[in-house]
Amino acid sequence: MFDRVWLNAHLATMQGEGLGLVEDGAVAARGGRIAWVGPRAALPGPAAETVDCAGAWILPGLIDCHTHLVFGGDRAAEFEQRLEGASYEEIARAGGGILSTVRATRAASEDALLAAARPRLAALMAEGVTTVEIKSGYGLDLETELRQLRVARRLGETAAVSVRTTLLAAHAVPPEFAGRRADYARHVAEVILPAAAGAGLADAVDAFCERIAFTLEETALVFEAARAAGLPVKLHADQLCDFGGAALAARYGALSADHLEYASTAGIAAMARAGSVAVLLPGACYFIREERRPDIAAMRAAGLRLALASDLNPGSSPALSLLLMLNLGCTLFRLTVAEALRGVTVVAAAALGLADRGRLAPGLRCDLALYRIARPAELCYWIGGNPCIGRVVGGHVVEE
Numbered sequence: 001m002f003d004r005v006w007l008n009a010h011l012a013t014m015q016g017e018g019l020g021l022v023e024d025g026a027v028a029a030r031g032g033r034i035a036w037v038g039p040r041a042a043l044p045g046p047a048a049e050t051v052d053c054a055g056a057w058i059l060p061g062l063i064d065c066h067t068h069l070v071f072g073g074d075r076a077a078e079f080e081q082r083l084e085g086a087s088y089e090e091i092a093r094a095g096g097g098i099l100s101t102v103r104a105t106r107a108a109s110e111d112a113l114l115a116a117a118r119p120r121l122a123a124l125m126a127e128g129v130t131t132v133e134i135k136s137g138y139g140l141d142l143e144t145e146l147r148q149l150r151v152a153r154r155l156g157e158t159a160a161v162s163v164r165t166t167l168l169a170a171h172a173v174p175p176e177f178a179g180r181r182a183d184y185a186r187h188v189a190e191v192i193l194p195a196a197a198g199a200g201l202a203d204a205v206d207a208f209c210e211r212i213a214f215t216l217e218e219t220a221l222v223f224e225a226a227r228a229a230g231l232p233v234k235l236h237a238d239q240l241c242d243f244g245g246a247a248l249a250a251r252y253g254a255l256s257a258d259h260l261e262y263a264s265t266a267g268i269a270a271m272a273r274a275g276s277v278a279v280l281l282p283g284a285c286y287f288i289r290e291e292r293r294p295d296i297a298a299m300r301a302a303g304l305r306l307a308l309a310s311d312l313n314p315g316s317s318p319a320l321s322l323l324l325m326l327n328l329g330c331t332l333f334r335l336t337v338a339e340a341l342r343g344v345t346v347v348a349a350a351a352l353g354l355a356d357r358g359r360l361a362p363g364l365r366c367d368l369a370l371y372r373i374a375r376p377a378e379l380c381y382w383i384g385g386n387p388c389i390g391r392v393v394g395g396h397v398v399e400e
């Protein structure tokens with residue numbers, strides 16, 4: 001006997017290599033997990049409750065595996081500066097960019113950050129997101145980094161979504177450490193990271209390894225501290241130049257390296273050998289008008305797994321839509337529909353080190369997204385609009 005069964009639906013299970021399609025399928029849940037999935041005609045038993053999906057498509061709940069959605073203020077004024085000709089990098093070097101969000105985030109209370117983050121998270125959830133990763137990185141001091149992570153945890157406790165937190169204290173050099181970047185990296189490794197890990201506030205550690213941020217050596221120092229704390233690592237790598245970030249991430253067995261517009265073939269091959277996921281962020285590429293594209297052909301040839309995420313942040317990707325990222329991933333990066341949809345489900349789960357979700361398969365969490373569409377390609381095809389008609393989180397139908 002199942003707790004609940006969804007009938008009269010088509011399924012994109014993400015089982016196997018492609019979308020794992022099942023026309024006229026059924027999904028059954030018990031105890032918050034998927035108990036059975038397959039063609040409706042083969043459904044083995046009765047359920048306490050039946051949901052008629054009226055021909056909708058069911059996907060695993062979407063996973064946005066790279067966001068910075070807890071922050072103070074916004075950067076709309078900087079957007080206007082960029083429209084007048086300034087580049088993202090020039091603004092950052094002049095003390096704007098990430099540091100302007102740091103000022104606004106430090107000035108905001110925990111409750112104010114929570115209130116500002118809620119509608120951003122709600123926008124993602126409304127499209128079918130059931131798991132979201134949230135990074136710190138706009139505090140750059142112990143107190144504010146922990147505050148950001150606490151807000152992320154509170155979002156996960158109070159909204160119908162799983163939140164995974166990532167400490168990104170090595171995101172920029174804070175003003176107190178101006179001219180002392182290596183000292184700040186040591187401070188992250190020796191003070192902020194152990195405190196966040198000790199408080200159970202971080203599920204992973206990330207860094208911004210780039211000519212305008214931290215060197216390979218400084219990043220390695222932070223990764224060593226993560227390893228000592230038993231936390232997996234991720235990396236903002238090779239976004240603005242080929243800096244060797246992909247290879248460094250691979251050397252530390254990173255869950256993922258993200259951005260990768262300038263990653264070399266050797267870096268890509270190293271990631272594939274290490275099993276690291278490539279997280280593609282077309283929103284950032286689009287919004288900062290980066291002309292270089294990640295080398296998708298090399299990634300495919302190396303057998304690298306590709307995820308897609310919003311990178312939701314105030315500076316380089318104010319993207320409140322993961323569905324829009326599917327479209328951008330396909331149009332800008334020429335991903336196939338199957339690559340894009342796997343990139344926000346099964347591969348996104350891998351980028352977060354989560355084996356219990358991302359596919360429709362017995363034993364996994366019953367996190368579902370229901371869409372009123374004729375075929376899965378529509379999720380990548382429309383620019384705007386929202387065909388999501390329901391979400392299920394841990395077997396419970398969410399009333400939105």
Ligand code: NIG
Nearest residue numbers: 098208236284311313315316
């Ligand atoms: O993922 N690359 C660094 N971090 C963010 C941008 C943060 C910001 O500009 O506020 C990113 O693109």
Ligand code: FE
Nearest residue numbers: 066068236311
């Ligand atoms: Fe990012």
